[in-house]
Amino acid sequence: MLTLGHNDIMLGCRANDWHAALDQAAAAxxxxxxxxxxxxxxxxxxEAQSSTFLGNAIAIPHGTPESREHVKRTGVRVLQFxxxxxxxxxxxxxxxxTIAAQSDEHLDILRQLTHVLDREGVADKLAAxxxxxxxxxxxxxxxxEARLDADTLCLxxxxxxxxxxxxxxAARLRQAGCVDATFVxxxxxxxxxxxxxxxxxxxxxxxxxxxxxxLATPETSLEGHQEPVQGVFCLAAQGxxxxxxxxxxxxxxxxGSGEALFNADVATVxxxxxxxxxxAQTVRARVLNAHGLHARPAKQLVxxxxxxxxxxxxxxxxxxxxxxxxxxxxxxxxxxxxxGQLLVFSAExxxxxAALEAVVGAVGEGLGEKVLPFExxxxxxxxxxxxxxxxxxxxxxxxxxVAASPGLAIGPVFVMRTPRFEYAERAEDAVHEKxxxxxxxxxxxxxxxxxxxxxxxxxxxxxxSMHEEMLDDxxxxxxxxxxxxxxxxxxxxxxAAIDTAARAQEMxxxxxxxxxxxxxRDVGRRVLGVLCGVELPTPPDxxxxxxxxxxxPSDVAQLxxxxxxxxxxxxxxxxxxxxxxxxxxxxxxVVGAGxxxxxxxxxxxxxxxxxRGRVVPAPSLERRQRAELSLKERERLEREAYxxxxxxxxxxxxxxxxxxxxxGNTAHTADAVERGAEGVGLLRTEFIxxxxxxxxxxxxxxxxxxxxxxxxxxxxxxxxxxDVGGDKPLPYWPVPQEDNPFLGLRGIRLALTQPxxxxxxxxxxxxxxxxxxxxxxxxxxxxxxxxxxxxxxxxxxxxxIPxxxxxxxxxxxxxxxxxxxxxxxxxLAAEVDFFSIGTNDLTQxxxxxxxxxxxxxxxxxxxxxxxxxxxxxxVDAAHxxxxxxGVCGELGSDAQAVPVLVGLGVDELxxxxxQIPLVKARLREFDxxxxxxxxxxxxxxxxxxxxxxxxxxx
Ligand code: PEP
Ligand code: MG
Numbered sequence: 001m002l003t004l005g006h007n008d009i010m011l012g013c014r015a016n017d018w019h020a021a022l023d024q025a026a027a028a029x030x031x032x033x034x035x036x037x038x039x040x041x042x043x044x045x046x047e048a049q050s051s052t053f054l055g056n057a058i059a060i061p062h063g064t065p066e067s068r069e070h071v072k073r074t075g076v077r078v079l080q081f082x083x084x085x086x087x088x089x090x091x092x093x094x095x096x097x098t099i100a101a102q103s104d105e106h107l108d109i110l111r112q113l114t115h116v117l118d119r120e121g122v123a124d125k126l127a128a129x130x131x132x133x134x135x136x137x138x139x140x141x142x143x144x145e146a147r148l149d150a151d152t153l154c155l156x157x158x159x160x161x162x163x164x165x166x167x168x169x170a171a172r173l174r175q176a177g178c179v180d181a182t183f184v185x186x187x188x189x190x191x192x193x194x195x196x197x198x199x200x201x202x203x204x205x206x207x208x209x210x211x212x213x214x215l216a217t218p219e220t221s222l223e224g225h226q227e228p229v230q231g232v233f234c235l236a237a238q239g240x241x242x243x244x245x246x247x248x249x250x251x252x253x254x255x256g257s258g259e260a261l262f263n264a265d266v267a268t269v270x271x272x273x274x275x276x277x278x279x280a281q282t283v284r285a286r287v288l289n290a291h292g293l294h295a296r297p298a299k300q301l302v303x304x305x306x307x308x309x310x311x312x313x314x315x316x317x318x319x320x321x322x323x324x325x326x327x328x329x330x331x332x333x334x335x336x337x338x339x340g341q342l343l344v345f346s347a348e349x350x351x352x353x354a355a356l357e358a359v360v361g362a363v364g365e366g367l368g369e370k371v372l373p374f375e376x377x378x379x380x381x382x383x384x385x386x387x388x389x390x391x392x393x394x395x396x397x398x399x400x401x402v403a404a405s406p407g408l409a410i411g412p413v414f415v416m417r418t419p420r421f422e423y424a425e426r427a428e429d430a431v432h433e434k435x436x437x438x439x440x441x442x443x444x445x446x447x448x449x450x451x452x453x454x455x456x457x458x459x460x461x462x463x464x465s466m467h468e469e470m471l472d473d474x475x476x477x478x479x480x481x482x483x484x485x486x487x488x489x490x491x492x493x494x495x496a497a498i499d500t501a502a503r504a505q506e507m508x509x510x511x512x513x514x515x516x517x518x519x520x521r522d523v524g525r526r527v528l529g530v531l532c533g534v535e536l537p538t539p540p541d542x543x544x545x546x547x548x549x550x551x552x553p554s555d556v557a558q559l560x561x562x563x564x565x566x567x568x569x570x571x572x573x574x575x576x577x578x579x580x581x582x583x584x585x586x587x588x589x590v591v592g593a594g595x596x597x598x599x600x601x602x603x604x605x606x607x608x609x610x611x612r613g614r615v616v617p618a619p620s621l622e623r624r625q626r627a628e629l630s631l632k633e634r635e636r637l638e639r640e641a642y643x644x645x646x647x648x649x650x651x652x653x654x655x656x657x658x659x660x661x662x663x664g665n666t667a668h669t670a671d672a673v674e675r676g677a678e679g680v681g682l683l684r685t686e687f688i689x690x691x692x693x694x695x696x697x698x699x700x701x702x703x704x705x706x707x708x709x710x711x712x713x714x715x716x717x718x719x720x721x722x723d724v725g726g727d728k729p730l731p732y733w734p735v736p737q738e739d740n741p742f743l744g745l746r747g748i749r750l751a752l753t754q755p756x757x758x759x760x761x762x763x764x765x766x767x768x769x770x771x772x773x774x775x776x777x778x779x780x781x782x783x784x785x786x787x788x789x790x791x792x793x794x795x796x797x798x799x800x801i802p803x804x805x806x807x808x809x810x811x812x813x814x815x816x817x818x819x820x821x822x823x824x825x826x827x828l829a830a831e832v833d834f835f836s837i838g839t840n841d842l843t844q845x846x847x848x849x850x851x852x853x854x855x856x857x858x859x860x861x862x863x864x865x866x867x868x869x870x871x872x873x874x875v876d877a878a879h880x881x882x883x884x885x886g887v888c889g890e891l892g893s894d895a896q897a898v899p900v901l902v903g904l905g906v907d908e909l910x911x912x913x914x915q916i917p918l919v920k921a922r923l924r925e926f927d928x929x930x931x932x933x934x935x936x937x938x939x940x941x942x943x944x945x946x947x948x949x950x951x952x953x954x
Pocket of ligand 1: 682684817837838839840841842888889890
């Protein structure tokens with residue numbers, strides 16, 4: 001939004017006529033470096049189309065869209081003419097607010113100025129103002145209304161009481177950037193007040209950046225108070241910005257319609273709080289005018305509304321703004337509606353149909369302007385980036401991005417550009433549209449079922465099944481049906497429902513959950529494709545490297561692994577489902593490489609290094625030959641390693657190092673054993689919890705763990721207790737919003753706040769492993785006190801459960817992930833049975849680099865000498881007490897790190913199942929003495945780069 005600075009205002013201007021005034025305005029923009037001289041003609045052309053006089057002695061000259069090429073920078077210049085000038089339409093003007101805008105920013109200015117138009121005497125005040133401050137304050141005081149929109153709502157939250165709901169609402173406001181942590185703390189300290197009709201209210205002025213209102217509703221109605229709890233409003237108050245909203249809320253309660261908010265969806269809540277009556281008829285209409293509802297079309301709309309026999313209200317579908325009178329010009333302009341946005345008109349009583357039809361018809365016809373139909377996905381609204389010609393990537397030059405799936409690929413690229421879906425926005429026959437949508441959803445589900453059947457299993461099938469569930473979501477269907485009932489086509493209504501849900505998902509603080517928005521859009525496109533009969537572009541018959549903007553998970557699942565040698569995306573991170581799938585399918589992948597990769601010509605050769613996260617387009621012959629050699633070498637090694645996968649993990653001279661598998665799903669245990677796993681070295685049990693809508697009970701957990709134990713057939717299972725909280729939330733275990741979730745309530749800290757959950761998990765593991773070796777480890781432990789707290793529960797269970805009903809070969813250990821634990825390893829080693837070093841987190845906390853940071857994570861290298869020293873301290877302390885040490889972070893499968901870790905004395909390496917044969921093969925390449933030399937060499941360096949260089953040379 002444009003704001004007025006003092007330097008933007010020029011006082012005491014004089015002009016004989018409007019031409020001279022406009023020339024001065026153009027010159028002022030030019031002198032400020034905002035426009036080139038050609039813009040002046042644009043200002044004249046615009047006035048020739050229609051006057052930019054706004055009212056109250058203000059005109060807002062701005063160029064035509066064609067003249068935007070002369071705009072260098074967006075900005076405004078305000079010229080005050082105390083004596084006034086006669087504008088060409090006969091109005092008297094004292095102030096020109098002259099706008100240089102690259103897009104539709106003039107709408108924001110218009111919006112800010114509408115309050116001036118309402119006020120009496122402003123024209124005289126503007127003429128008489130003798131300071132810039134006075135002019136600025138007359139023009140700039142935009143009416144602030146507290147924010148209320150889909151992002152400030154928190155509906156159907158699994159809370160247990162009104163306090164938790166109040167906190168959920170406060171946390172939502174914090175996520176939306178309206179408040180800071182002090183606000184959340186202030187809300188936590190007070191008890192919500194009952195408003196009646198099941199609604200409650202809490203508020204604070206502390207830590208408010210933007211005034212806003214949140215509503216949190218419970219999953220199911222909460223009883224147990226004097227009053228039922230159906231929803232808690234949480235207000236971030238500042239000035240009187242919330243008064244309008246609270247008045248509308250009071251009116252809702254006065255009319256006894258508070259229940260309208262129970263179990264309501266986002267659209268209904270916003271409609272009720274906008275002041276739109278539940279009994280009113282509503283229709284939607286899309287703004288088609290190229291520059292939105294600016295003064296001219298707004299005037300037309302107001303005229304049509306005034307011709308009707310009943311009051312008509314209008315609001316923007318997006319956001320939670322008030323439903324205003326469609327007969328008020330300032331209110332209609334104040335909506336600031338842009339092309340593509342949906343207006344919701346409402347009217348009550350007999351004849352409402354006809355009245356609404358008249359306004360919708362007028363909007364559809366362009367309100368006096370020539371308009372083009374709006375095509376979702378094709379139209380250039382504020383949400384769709386302008387097409388900027390992509391500068392090609394330089395040839396034979398490495399381009400760095402994010403490593404997402406290891407491996408090397410060489411081949412021609414095939415750039416898959418997102419298909420365009422073309423469809424009409426509106427449709428007459430709602431019954432027919434609903435049927436079309438139903439059929440398309442069914443076809444989508446059938447496609448997914450077929451994909452699940454032909455999928456290689458594991459994560460691929462799981463994600464495709466999750467997509468099937470998403471497609472079956474009754475709320476999505478309902479939202480789309482409502483859109484159709486309001487006159488949208490099946491395509492438009494479906495995409496609006498998908499987009500709304502995906503946006504809500506994207507707002508979530510947790511990166512993993514936010515990335516699920518890609519899944520939703522993927523599912524949405526599948527159905528849209530069926531509706532529009534659009535098929536994805538056909539890839540070549542020869543093997544290729546697939547380049548996409550942001551590959552959808554089901555795109556990856558459908559990849560022909562025989563043909564797709566590698567995957568390169570412009571967007572996305574290493575934790576996206578597509579990256580996880582690429583790893584599961586063994587396809588080398590580099591992600592987040594930027595838009596320029598989309599400019600690659602189809603057929604251009606590319607080297608893709610999924611290990612280092614690098615691509616080289618059009619490599620020189622020499623570089624290509626080098627890459628081909630290492631690829632051949634790698635393939636040979638992989639074949640040999642796989643053939644020898646069942647050999648024990650040993651160095652060349654026979655030193656034993658166990659090689660186990662990291663798993664998140666017990667169903668994959670048999671596959672890991674088939675790949676040569678000597679046990680499971682890390683079972684991330686949180687994935688089992690995440691796969692359930694509520695905490696799995698004892699029997700469910702026993703069944704899960706038994707699946708792994710049986711498949712292991714006597715090999716050891718190392719299960720990590722629940723590691724959630726912070727950045728890995730469990731929906732049914734809410735944790736207040738934290739400034740630094742990585743340093744917050746997570747891992748064992750969180751588990752100890754609900755010891756009964758930990759106890760059930762211990763009990764389930766012990767019960768499932770009767771007669772089998774079981775190791776349990778605790779995540780994110782910082783010192784011996786946390787270990788002892790968990791151990792006391794564990795020991796009690798050992799005493800309580802008869803020996804024949806539980807595992808007897810059990811060990812309890814801790815993960816070394818927090819530097820304090822490595823530093824204090826001697827005190828821990830005396831009491832624990834083993835250590836397993838989580839190098840992913842240990843590196844993150846030692847180097848203070850977020851392991852998922854899009855730019856920095858490449859520097860979070862576990863071969864940093866500081867991390868290696870902590871590993872050395874851990875191993876020395878453990879061995880001094882006769883305890884064993886494993887490494888279960890990614891470092892364990894890093895070919896350069898393997899000898900270093902063995903040289904430091906690590907006894908077990910637990911790695912991704914696919915990596916097991918390679919790690920065993922790597923162990924066979926060196927002997928213990930060599931490993932020790934490499935460890936010493938690494939410890940003597942001062943940076944991770946130096947470590948890698950030194951290791952490469954030796
Ligand atoms: C680690 O931190 O290294 C680890 C293995 O745990 P996770 O990656 O699950 O945090
Ligand atoms: Mg960890």
